[in-house]
Structures are given as structure tokens and as C-alpha cells.
Amino acid sequence: MLITYFPESTMEYIEAHNSYTFQGTSVFEAIEIDSSFIENKYIDGCVENYTCSWGGTDHPAGGNCTAAYITVDWTCANSGGGGSGSSSSGSGNSPSNNPDPILTAPTYNFPFEQNLIDCLETDNLAILEWINNSANFFQMRDASKLCNADNHDFIIEAIEALLEDGELEFNDTIYVLENEQDYRNKMSDDELALFDTLSTIQQIKYLVSAKEAYDKTEELFETDCEKHNGKGDAFRHALWNALSSSRIGVGLTNLLTTRHENNPPLYPYNNKENQMDLFNNQVGRDIFANGSTNILQDIQEAFNNGELRYLSNQATNCWATFSSQLTPTNL
Amino acid sequence: MKNYFLFILLSIFLLISCSKNEKELLIDDFSKKISDTLVPIEGRAYGAVVYEIKGDSNDTISVTFNGVKKQFFGKFEYKFRMDYYGGMNVGFEFDPYRATNGKIDIRYGIY
Known part of the structure; x- marks a missing residue:
């Protein structure tokens, strides 16, 4: 858990309590770390740290430090949250004896908001309000860290997209804006011609859907031939179309993703790839159109039930072959 | 000093070129073949292989x-x-074959 404090007054050190005064708010952010190596972690949220004073200076206790030199420090998290606390130290000072355990020491709050405002050089009130809205803190902080003279136009576009659609993830939005040319390179000429007629927010939603489907496929499938013409490819196309349908509509998604397949065949059985992609695109759109409320789960279910199709008998480079057939994904 | 700056500029250019996995060739020497391999960024599958000539x-x-x-x-364009999702290296080869002169611009990449 990462805790960010927003002090509303100057903090003062209280020597007797070895702590700080704190008035303001704090935001808790779950962070994923591998904590399996932390052996001194307890289920009540407390962590014990062993310090050794042998040799005259305090240092982390190693295996050779004897009991006479060891000091145990406990750090405990309040289950109810909040931003206050104190530290305690001393041999055997257990968490249950500590009525006011520390969370973390309040730290200086980096001026992310002001940095972002300075970087964007904008007087757009809606954007300024978004920056100063604490509900947007994490996205604002990411924007502040990313912002520089080269990308501040992208950041402004991303914030405008978020203002229009609160469901979009800031980092995904920035990613597709920064890599838009790569996405354009992936499109067929017909698809690109239609894409260029869309509003910026529609373009972002279409590309973010593609990115999310890609990221999930990367997470779930490993081999090249799963990702190209294999089960991963089937999954990605269905998820892409379902997500895009939920954001820009089934009709527009159908037009764009069908045009995506408009390419002259580049090798003898290339058309089998197109058949497979079109099939899975349709399944994805149908899943949304049939009222899906959990797209990812429903796509996974369709995948497990064999409602999607992949190509069997791929060549070593994953291309379709003479004997490739559309095969249900549960086989 | 001039060479030093040139070296830095060249390094930056190559760095940008490599990280983009996109290259551009201007060919006016038709005496030999040109071969290259695009190596994807590790752990990131690309979604399309593209060239424009x-x-x-x-x-x-x-x-x-x-x-x-x-x-x-x-004269051609x-x-x-x-569409090619995967992480395999992508080979590129230009062969002058029967041609002995001309001028060609090729941009190729994986995205």
C-alpha cells in the first residue's frame, strides 16, 4: 500500500512522540510487489525490523547479532486508514502494546499539479479543474511525470479524452496518442480512410480497445503461433471487437474491423487468416450486442466453450497452410 | 570537435531508428544485394509488417x-x-536482379 499525504498545514515534529503533526487528507494506492521475501510481515499489518547496535552504530541485524545488541522496531498499519501515526521502537515492543501505530511518516508532497500546469501552458478551465480535482490524483500525477515539451499536446488531448469519457485509462490513452503513427501503419487503406473521418475521441476509443485486447493477449498467450493465427489471435480479435463495440458502437466497429482485413492476399492461403479474423470479430461484437456486462469474462467463456476459431496446421512461421482449418478454440 | 558532435548525432539517430524498429533506405547503387533483419523488442509482439517502396x-x-x-x-509506388502478430525476426532483402540503375526509397518496419 502506497500512501500519499496532502497536508493542509505545516507539519511539526513532536519529539516526545517521535512523530509529526498532520492535518489534511491522504490517499491510499494499492501497489503490487512481490512481498513473499518479507519474512517479518504479520497478518495484522505489522512489520518488525531488527536493528543491531554491535560495533557502536545501528545497522540491520544479521544472523550473528546476539540478543543483547538487537532492537526490534514495529511498524503497523491502521486497518481503518487515515494519515496520522507515530513510530515506536524498543526491544519487544509488540504491536498490541502500541495504541497508535505508525503508517508511514508523512513526506513532502511533490507539487505535481503545479508542474503539470506549468508544462501544459494551458488556460483551458476544464483541464485546470481536472488537474486540481483530487479524484484524478493518480492520473494527474502520471501526466505530471510524463509531461515535457515534446508530448504536452498529447497530454492535453488525453485529458480532453478523459473529460469526455471517464472510463478511459490515462496511460492507455497517452500510449495510443504517442504511438498513433504505428497504429496507422497497421491499418489497411480502407480502414485508415474511415478512421480519419472519426472524431478524436472515437479514434482514441478504437485504438485503446485494440491496445487493451493486445495487452490481455500478451498476458495470456506465450507463443508466436498462438498469437498469430492461433488461439491467442482468436481471443484478441473477439476482445478487440467487443471492447470497441462498447465504446464506439457495433456498426462502426464492424465497418472498421472488417475493412482492416481488406488486403490483397500475400501468400497462397492468406485468405484463411481473414476468414478466421472476421469470424472472431463477429463473435466479439455479438457478445457485446447481446448485453454483456463483463466483456472480458464473456470472451473467456466463449473461448473456453469453443465459440471462437483458430487455424489448425499452421506453418512453422505461423502462416496458414493448405490443410489449415477453422477450429473451435476448445479443441 | 566537429567529428565528436557528428558521432553523437549519428548515435542518437541510430538509437531512434533501432527503438522504432523502422528503417529507411535510399538506393541508387544497383551493384549488390542489401540484406537486413528486424529484431522485435523483447517481450513485445508486433502487429504488422509493413514496407513502402x-x-x-x-x-x-x-x-x-x-x-x-x-x-x-x-516507375513504381x-x-x-x-497483419502478423508475433515476436519472430523479420528478414528484408533488396535484390537489384536485372536492374543496373535507378533510384529507390524504401521504408520498412514492424509495428
Whole structure:
């Protein structure tokens, strides 16, 4: 858990309590770390740290430090949250004896908001309000860290997209804006011609859907031939179309993703790839159109039930072959 | 000092070129083949292999990209785009074949 404090007054050190005064708010952010190596972690949220004073200076206790030199420090998290606390130290000072355990020491709050405002050089009130809205803190902080003279136009576009659609993830939005040319390179000429007629927010939603489907496929499938013409490819196309349908509509998604397949065949059985992609695109759109409320789960279910199709008998480079057939994904 | 700056500029250019996995060739020497391999960023599958070729040649040339061979002659402009999700290296080869002169601009990459 990462805790960010927003002090509303100057903090003062209280020597007797070895702590700080704190008035303001704090935001808790779950962070994923591998904590399996932390052996001194307890289920009540407390962590014990062993310090050794042998040799005259305090240092982390190693295996050779004897009991006479060891000091145990406990750090405990309040289950109810909040931003206050104190530290305690001393041999055997257990968490249950500590009525006011520390969370973390309040730290200086980096001026992310002001940095972002300075970087964007904008007087757009809606954007300024978004920056100063604490509900947007994490996205604002990411924007502040990313912002520089080269990308501040992208950041402004991303914030405008978020203002229009609160469901979009800031980092995904920035990613597709920064890599838009790569996405354009992936499109067929017909698809690109239609894409260029869309509003910026529609373009972002279409590309973010593609990115999310890609990221999930990367997470779930490993081999090249799963990702190209294999089960991963089937999954990605269905998820892409379902997500895009939920954001820009089934009709527009159908037009764009069908045009995506408009390419002259580049090798003898290339058309089998197109058949497979079109099939899975349709399944994805149908899943949304049939009222899906959990797209990812429903796509996974369709995948497990064999409602999607992949190509069997791929060549070593994953291309379709003479004997490739559309095969249900549960086989 | 001048060479030092040139070296830095060249390094930056190569760095940008490599990280983009996109390259551009301006060919006016038709005496030899040009071969290259695009290596994907580790752990990141690409979604399309693309090249764009524009120029002219006095006879047939051939370009092979990701195993697909195409031939061109005279004045030409063509875009090759292939959906290809994966992490395999992508081979590129320009072969002057029968041509002895001309001028060609090729941009190729994986995205």
C-alpha cells in the first residue's frame, strides 16, 4: 500500500512522540510487489525490523547479532486508514502494546499539479479543474511525470479524452496518442480512410480497445503461433471487437474491423487468416450486442466453450497452410 | 570537435531508428544485394509488417520481406502491409536482379 499525504498545514515534529503533526487528507494506492521475501510481515499489518547496535552504530541485524545488541522496531498499519501515526521502537515492543501505530511518516508532497500546469501552458478551465480535482490524483500525477515539451499536446488531448469519457485509462490513452503513427501503419487503406473521418475521441476509443485486447493477449498467450493465427489471435480479435463495440458502437466497429482485413492476399492461403479474423470479430461484437456486462469474462467463456476459431496446421512461421482449418478454440 | 558532435548525432539517430524498429533506405547503387533483419523488442509482439517502396529502375528488382517476394520495374509506388502478430525476426532483402540503375526509397518496419 502506497500512501500519499496532502497536508493542509505545516507539519511539526513532536519529539516526545517521535512523530509529526498532520492535518489534511491522504490517499491510499494499492501497489503490487512481490512481498513473499518479507519474512517479518504479520497478518495484522505489522512489520518488525531488527536493528543491531554491535560495533557502536545501528545497522540491520544479521544472523550473528546476539540478543543483547538487537532492537526490534514495529511498524503497523491502521486497518481503518487515515494519515496520522507515530513510530515506536524498543526491544519487544509488540504491536498490541502500541495504541497508535505508525503508517508511514508523512513526506513532502511533490507539487505535481503545479508542474503539470506549468508544462501544459494551458488556460483551458476544464483541464485546470481536472488537474486540481483530487479524484484524478493518480492520473494527474502520471501526466505530471510524463509531461515535457515534446508530448504536452498529447497530454492535453488525453485529458480532453478523459473529460469526455471517464472510463478511459490515462496511460492507455497517452500510449495510443504517442504511438498513433504505428497504429496507422497497421491499418489497411480502407480502414485508415474511415478512421480519419472519426472524431478524436472515437479514434482514441478504437485504438485503446485494440491496445487493451493486445495487452490481455500478451498476458495470456506465450507463443508466436498462438498469437498469430492461433488461439491467442482468436481471443484478441473477439476482445478487440467487443471492447470497441462498447465504446464506439457495433456498426462502426464492424465497418472498421472488417475493412482492416481488406488486403490483397500475400501468400497462397492468406485468405484463411481473414476468414478466421472476421469470424472472431463477429463473435466479439455479438457478445457485446447481446448485453454483456463483463466483456472480458464473456470472451473467456466463449473461448473456453469453443465459440471462437483458430487455424489448425499452421506453418512453422505461423502462416496458414493448405490443410489449415477453422477450429473451435476448445479443441 | 566537429567529428565528436557528428558521432553523437549519428548515435542518437541510430538509437531512434533501432527503438522504432523502422528503417529507411535510399538506393541508387544497383551493384549488390542489401540484406537486413528486424529484431522485435523483447517481450513485445508486433502487429504488422509493413514496407513502402517508391522509385524507378531500368529493369526488374525484387524485394523480399517477411518471406514474401515482390518484383518491380519502371516507375513504381507500392505499400506492403501484412497483419502478423508475433515476436519472430523479420528478414528484408533488396535484390537489384536485372536492374543496373535507378533510384529507390524504401521504408520498412514492424509495428
